[in-house]
Amino acid sequence: MNVTDPLADLQGLLTAPGIGATACAGVAGVESCLALPAAHWGLLAELAADAGLRHAGLWADALDEERLRVQALFAAADGYLLAQTEVTGAPPELASHTPLFPGVDRLERHAQDLLGVRFLGHPRGAVRWTRHQAWPETAHPLRPDFPLAGDHPGRTPADGDYPIVRLQGNGVCEVPVGPVHAGVIAPGHFRFQVMGEDVLRLEERLGYVHKGIEKHAVGRDAAGLVRLAARVAADSTVAHAWAACQALERACDTEVPARALYLRALLAERERVANHLGDIGGICNDVGFGFGQSQCALLRERWQRDNASHFGHRLLMDTLVPGGVVRDLDPAAPERLIQANGELRRVLRRLFDILDDHPPLNDRLLTTGILAQGTARALGCTGYVAKASGIDHDLRHHVPYAPYDRLRLETAVVEHEGDVAARMRVRMREIHASLGLIEQLLAALPEGAIAAPLTPRPEASGLGLVEGWRGESVALVRLDVAGRVARYFPRDPSWFNWPALEHLILGNIVPDFPVCNKSVNGSYSGVDL
Amino acid sequence: MFRILNQIVRTGLRTEPVARPDAAGLERLGIELRRRVDARFGHSLAIRQVDAGSCGGCEIEIHALANAYYDLERFGIRFCASPRHADALLVTGPVSRHMEQALRRTWRAMPAPKFVIAAGDCACDGGEFGESYASCGAVERVIPVDVRIPGCPPTPLQLVEGLLAALAQDRD
Numbered sequence: 201m202n203v204t205d206p207l208a209d210l211q212g213l214l215t216a217p218g219i220g221a222t223a224c225a226g227v228a229g230v231e232s233c234l235a236l237p238a239a240h241w242g243l244l245a246e247l248a249a250d251a252g253l254r255h256a257g258l259w260a261d262a263l264d265e266e267r268l269r270v271q272a273l274f275a276a277a278d279g280y281l282l283a284q285t286e287v288t289g290a291p292p293e294l295a296s297h298t299p300l301f302p303g304v305d306r307l308e309r310h311a312q313d314l315l316g317v318r319f320l321g322h323p324r325g326a327v328r329w330t331r332h333q334a335w336p337e338t339a340h341p342l343r344p345d346f347p348l349a350g351d352h353p354g355r356t357p358a359d360g361d362y363p364i365v366r367l368q369g370n371g372v373c374e375v376p377v378g379p380v381h382a383g384v385i386a387p388g389h390f391r392f393q394v395m396g397e398d399v400l401r402l403e404e405r406l407g408y409v410h411k412g413i414e415k416h417a418v419g420r421d422a423a424g425l426v427r428l429a430a431r432v433a434a435d436s437t438v439a440h441a442w443a444a445c446q447a448l449e450r451a452c453d454t455e456v457p458a459r460a461l462y463l464r465a466l467l468a469e470r471e472r473v474a475n476h477l478g479d480i481g482g483i484c485n486d487v488g489f490g491f492g493q494s495q496c497a498l499l500r501e502r503w504q505r506d507n508a509s510h511f512g513h514r515l516l517m518d519t520l521v522p523g524g525v526v527r528d529l530d531p532a533a534p535e536r537l538i539q540a541n542g543e544l545r546r547v548l549r550r551l552f553d554i555l556d557d558h559p560p561l562n563d564r565l566l567t568t569g570i571l572a573q574g575t576a577r578a579l580g581c582t583g584y585v586a587k588a589s590g591i592d593h594d595l596r597h598h599v600p601y602a603p604y605d606r607l608r609l610e611t612a613v614v615e616h617e618g619d620v621a622a623r624m625r626v627r628m629r630e631i632h633a634s635l636g637l638i639e640q641l642l643a644a645l646p647e648g649a650i651a652a653p654l655t656p657r658p659e660a661s662g663l664g665l666v667e668g669w670r671g672e673s674v675a676l677v678r679l680d681v682a683g684r685v686a687r688y689f690p691r692d693p694s695w696f697n698w699p700a701l702e703h704l705i706l707g708n709i710v711p712d713f714p715v716c717n718k719s720v721n722g723s724y725s726g727v728d729l
Numbered sequence: 730m731f732r733i734l735n736q737i738v739r740t741g742l743r744t745e746p747v748a749r750p751d752a753a754g755l756e757r758l759g760i761e762l763r764r765r766v767d768a769r770f771g772h773s774l775a776i777r778q779v780d781a782g783s784c785g786g787c788e789i790e791i792h793a794l795a796n797a798y799y800d801l802e803r804f805g806i807r808f809c810a811s812p813r814h815a816d817a818l819l820v821t822g823p824v825s826r827h828m829e830q831a832l833r834r835t836w837r838a839m840p841a842p843k844f845v846i847a848a849g850d851c852a853c854d855g856g857e858f859g860e861s862y863a864s865c866g867a868v869e870r871v872i873p874v875d876v877r878i879p880g881c882p883p884t885p886l887q888l889v890e891g892l893l894a895a896l897a898q899d900r901d
């Protein structure tokens with residue numbers, strides 16, 4: 201246990217007379233919230249970096265035609281601090297946090313493209329990120345005066361002149377890949393600079409599936425927002441829907457019935473198992489081990505069929521609503537789900553035994569795509585990417601939210617090698633942990649209602665934080681005077697895990713890119729929004 | 730090696746046995762599909778999938794078609810890497826404007842008759858996202874569509890049914 205509390209220290213420093221930060225009470229769901237003058241935004245990053253905090257994201261919010269609020273979330277081992285400031289001007293300017301926290305690079309450029317904040321001192325200058333060619337540099341879709349329909353009805357050209365950083369020299373070749381890939385995968389562009397087979401540099405270019413989720417959220421009611429949140433990224437539908445529900449419920453002071461919380465956790469753990477199974481199979485497939493892939497695909501299919509029969513949707517979409525969940529389990533379900541768990545465990549024991557110790561597989565996965573712990577920390581990675589590089593952080597354990605605060609949790613899963621094999625082992629161990637949690641949840645399922653009514657509270661804001669299967673998932677919701685959504689920002693863990701891929705691939709060979717990519721499995725949809 | 734064989738034997742044949750109620754449907758559809766694939770496409774149908782702004786849900790279910798329960802390949806249908814080898818284009822998502830041009834180029838690269846299947850509510854009519862500054866709203870706003878498979882996402886069985894409908898379309 202630390203003798204000092206870095207969050208309290210930082211708060212103390214920032215509220216000192218010279219800086220003048222003040223506590224703000226406006227955002228429910230985060231224990232400390234500070235408002236500070238825009239001039240000290242850079243100092244905030246310096247002090248947070250000195251305190252060893254993790255940058256957990258940054259986003260902007262247009263309060264009206266003039267004023268933009270920018271918020272930044274910082275995480276310590278067991279808590280969070282939300283800092284905010286207001287900027288005006290044309291363009292509104294603010295010190296960049298990227299030089300000290302490289303993981304927020306894309307988040308700052310996202311805020312720049314959608315709201316027009318200029319981040320001074322950003323290492324990439326004002327280079328666009330989410331914006332391609334669908335709207336001009338001078339327009340900002342999340343400003344109130346920008347219509348949802350846009351003002352640009354014609355054809356949208358490809359984003360041909362995006363400035364990729366290039367390496368040059370004797371023997372250096374460039375390999376462009378995507379946006380349309382060879383398999384059934386989401387679109388993204390990867391530019392490799394290679395020497396022979398060795399990757400010297402990789403630059404990711406995403407944004408292809410940007411569909412205006414944040415703009416679509418504006419004006420929705422709570423139920424409509426959660427339906428949208430369920431589609432931020434389908435594989436994380438429960439995680440994002442839960443984070444959005446939490447944000448709404450905290451903002452509106454809604455007490456969610458205990459049974460609903462248990463059912464939500466059940467859904468979240470089922471989502472974790474399904475995706476981990478899919479990824480383990482995918483990793484096997486990417487190194488030509490078809491047996492592993494077909495076994496995992498079978499198990500996942502069975503799991504999803506159980507989802508459909510007990511929860512009404514194979515991927516668990518639209519199972520959460522503000523205030524609770526949509527449907528209750530029927531009385532026979534717990535027994536059948538526990539039985540299905542038992543069957544899965546039996547198969548997994550044999551299967552994982554093979555995957556753990558199959559020389560051709562080990563040969564490809566061990567020491568491939570190593571992410572150093574220092575890099576993972578510097579970028580602010582969470583989830584299995586961080587855990588496989590020795591970072592022991594899991595919200596369910598360290599900042600437990602209901603119902604995890606009422607469960608017996610084994611120690612969080614951590615591995616240390618940081619390679620593809622470690623990222624696969626984390627998933628294997630997390631499946632077992634989730635199966636245990638599912639059994640606990642079913643055994644202790646409280647009686648009672650499955651939803652409580654949510655009464656929108658005008659001008660309230662809330663922050664939701666859940667441990668999705670990919671890692672820490674955040675949702676910020678602000679309601680307007682009529683209690684409708686004024687701002688929704690879902691911060692998928694992939695914002696921080698995608699950049700890790702650019703690092704861990706270095707020195708590996710191009711043919712190992714697919715498996716390295718799969719082992720990280722960043723969400724395209726979750727960050728393109 | 731022994732452990733692998735042991736696990737394969739224990740797993741057995743999982744490709745949908747006819748006894749299950751939904752399995753009967755799959756088997757019937759499969760046989761019908763096979764017949765049409767044979768007749769129209771010289772025994773094999775190559776599909777190129779393009780995600781044009783999907784949330785990833787439709788892709789999860791398209792992937793499921795390859796698992797041993799559905800085993801789409803047994804009907805002569807396979808996914809191919811290049812649009813130049815494709816008989817059909819399977820498009821998901823509300824066509825984000827950032828993918829609009831890439832989708833058009835993929836479609837142009839296909840040989841005729843360029844079957845296009847829009848899979849999922851987003852691809853059929855824009856779904857949850859509709860038409861906006863960021864998305865075109867439906868695949869047919871960008872390229873001609875032959876068949877629509879609604880659902881959010883469509884289940885693997887609905888996808889098989891949709892493929893069947895695609896092949897039943899009269900294109901003469």
Ligand code: SF4
Nearest residue numbers: 784786849850851881
């Ligand atoms: S139809 Fe549904 S599952 Fe498919 S891309 Fe659209 S929102 Fe996602």
